[in-house]
Amino acid sequence: MPRVLITGAAGFLGSHLCDRFIKEGYHVIGMDNLITGDLKNIEHLTPLQNFEFHHHDVSKFVHVSGKLDEILHFASPASPIDYLKIPIQTLKVGSLGIHNLLGLAKEKKARLLIASTSEVYGDPAVHPQTEDYWGNVNPVGPRGVYDEAKRFQEAMTMAYHTYHGLETRIVRIFNTYGPRMRLNDGRVLPAFIGQALRGEDLTIFGDGSQTRSFCYVDDLVEGIYRLLKSDYVGPVNIGNPDEITIKQFAEEIIRLTGTSQKIVYKTLPTDDPKQRRPDISLAIKLLGWEPKIDRAEGLKRTYAYFKSLPEEDLYKEAHGRAFDKNSK
Ligand SMILES: NC(=O)c1ccc[n+]([C@@H]2O[C@H](COP(=O)([O-])OP(=O)(O)OC[C@H]3O[C@@H](n4cnc5c(N)ncnc54)[C@H](O)[C@@H]3O)[C@@H](O)[C@H]2O)c1
16 A cells, blocks of 8 residues: 655645545555644544554654655645744744655655645746746745745755655645635635625725636645656646636625625735736646636535534634735
């Protein structure tokens, strides 16, 4: 039975990846320090014999006994509300964390895939973003802790590939959504749906003309799986190129939820990217991958999940500092 280590396993994306690798017949070792994750996301897996969970901070030395075929490094605070609250941990997991995991991959002769992000492009001067665009990032701006951690992570991973010959893969993930997102993580989709469910007005930061492109989680997981199994070492964008303005998106959520609330506008936060859309030509060519689930269907599934949550979840404070912003 192949064995995979998934870091960030109790988080949104990590938990969906655990499900997928279990389905593919793997023994899955999930690792997480639960700083933003929740064991509820993987409680359905814990009774399984081919799943084990290690409560561990990957910025500290990582030990796993037995063989490992693959490692997926998804541990990292991922929403602005989180990484602004815990900036040092964010920088550590993208630097010390990846160093530990690269060392483990080298020892076990395992293939390692890292979760990078569209944030490596910063506030992009090129649109849509192709993998050969180097980005426009302010290293000392508030988002620098996340963006630069991810950029360092890519550089370190590439160095282990070129110097040690390690098998590595880099996925640049664009905004993804779906069940198991946290209602209070500050990202635009759960923020809007949470507001609609609580009967509050929907808050847009800025004038709502900034764009985002949202990929449903099942599509993302399929793209990641294909990339892992491919032989391509460079970064690959995985996301949904269907771009929408935040204002149009708020209107879609109003229609979906049937709320009678209105849209209110607040000041745009510093360094908020004005537009975001992946160019996925490389993923189409290399992996034969494109997203299959359109926004109407994905939003329906995600809304059903949020509606099924206990009512107290609607009123839970974000555990991060109150830095309200409506973008990933
Ligand atoms: N969701 C998106 O749209 C998106 C977009 C681009 C990139 N990503 C990347 O994907 C990964 C997962 O994001 P997510 O949306 O699932 O976020 P998430 O917060 O739901 O999950 C991250 C998980 O990592 C864990 N974690 C954080 N630091 C850790 C550490 N030092 N040791 C062990 N575990 C640690 C958290 O407890 C959490 O369970 C992140 O690396 C993120 O940067 C996500």
